[in-house]
Amino acid sequence: MKAARLYEYDPHMNVDLKIEDVPPPTINSPDEVVVKVGAAGLCRTDLHIIEGVWKDIMDVEGSLLPYIMGHENAGWVEDVGSNVTSVKPGDAVICHPHRSCGICLNCRYGHDMYCDHGLFPGLGLDGGFAEYFLTNESSLIKLNTNIAPLDVAPMADAGITAYRAAKKAAQILYPGAYVVVLGVGGLGHIAIQCLKNLCGARVVAVDREPGAQALAKDLGADIVLDGGSDLIEEVMDVTGGGAHVVIDFVGELGVENICWKLLRQGGELIVVGYGGKIEVPTVDLVVNEIKIGGSLVGDHIELVELMELNADGLVKMHQTEYSLANINTAIDDFKNRRFTGRGVIVP
Ligand SMILES: [Zn+2]
Ligand SMILES: [Zn+2]
CATH class of the missing domain: 3.90.180.10 (Medium-chain alcohol dehydrogenases, catalytic domain)
Incomplete structure (x- = not known):
């Protein structure tokens, strides 16, 4: 063969x-x-x-x-x-x-x-x-x-990995809540569709590529951002103080140390992409009660x-x-x- x-x-x-x-x-x-x-x-x-x-x-x-x-x-x-x-x-x-x-x-x-x-x-x-x-x-x-x-x-x-992360997120999301999807590639574009079908939360999709931004919009993302240097302020603004859940499909290239800063108090980060190293001051975990975890296939x-x-x-x-x-x-x-x-x- x-x-x-x-x-x-x-x-x-x-x-x-x-x-x-x-x-x-x-x-x-x-x-x-x-x-x-x-x-x-x-x-x-x-x-x-x-x-x-x-x-x-x-x-x-x-x-x-x-x-x-x-x-x-x-x-x-x-x-x-x-x-x-x-x-x-x-x-x-x-x-x-x-x-x-x-x-x-x-x-x-x-x-x-x-x-x-x-x-x-x-x-x-x-x-x-x-x-x-x-x-x-x-x-x-x-x-x-x-x-x-x-x-x-x-x-x-790609599909089940995105689905599992979206299902975990959906369990803690509710209508009116915000979920940020970082990276609209092979997994992220599936996650957007799953989230839209599993819960009533608003989906904020983030990607630097115009093609990926257009795809996110087509698939029903409520807000699409280009992941520029002011991403944290933009997310704080559109979500009214931070996301309830962030799903990071990148996990490297610096995104791993921006993702958790997009959460509101009590928010949860689900890491799916990998390659980088997350560094979070313990005081942020305590004061903001954020949770950070991974999701495997x-x-x-x-x-x-x-x-x-x-x-x-x-x-x-x-x-x-x-x-x-x-x-x-x-x-x-x-x-x-x-x-x-x-x-x-x-x-
Ligand atoms: Zn794979
Ligand atoms: Zn076994």
Whole structure:
């Protein structure tokens, strides 16, 4: 099969993936499923993998390279292990990015992302920037008949990550409250749609790119700001004293130390983007009673819920498609923000 493989890490990302012919994956255990990739979303995590940020975490033995990234996958079941009963070859599926075991206590509590034995194809083992990839039965969700894998692949990670953060926010928001979405990229544009469907709060979207600002407006953001140097004053002004919730989809490049300053007293910051380091004087935590926490991908059920919103036309992926052969162009366009929403690789 054709696959795009990473041969070396580079902090400056001046490396191209190589498009090669490699043997397709085969079933090794009874719960495994080979999926014919319909599409695979391109994620900022892929850029961080190329930079080497994940090297020590996922490449413990230094033997992972050459390596196939791609963890936002949807496609069709190609082959199934002997114990698989819920899907059959030909079924259209979206793949939760984490292959959880379903047996450990965390899995039984529904915390798929905390699974004691979890595997993450595309992050530590080969993923979906290829014609086929290997996952397990418990990660799969069958698509509604009117939904094509190409329309939803990035929902598998970008989508549920945004959905989980939006759902957390919605639990503490109410009509008249304000939520700030920092970064209207692959995740932020999904979060805006989720927030508009999950709660009555007013959504303030922030992005420097005019294209992303226009997309935010199209998707129903109530207020759109350009993230200039006076962002804190602007947010204080439009929200009447600060946001009730801020969701930071950037988490680096200095945004990580502006985001918490956008909160009102008692407000909550949900960090989703990563790479930077938050420095908050303890006095601010105390005097303003702000809460700061993170949000990690999402559980299986959250992906099911998101797919229901998608099936009803309420949350849609805005994407630009690239062939597998053009994956290096896609990566370059992503780095330079030449598309809005998500970039998607189609093998
Ligand atoms: Zn991702
Ligand atoms: Zn488990």
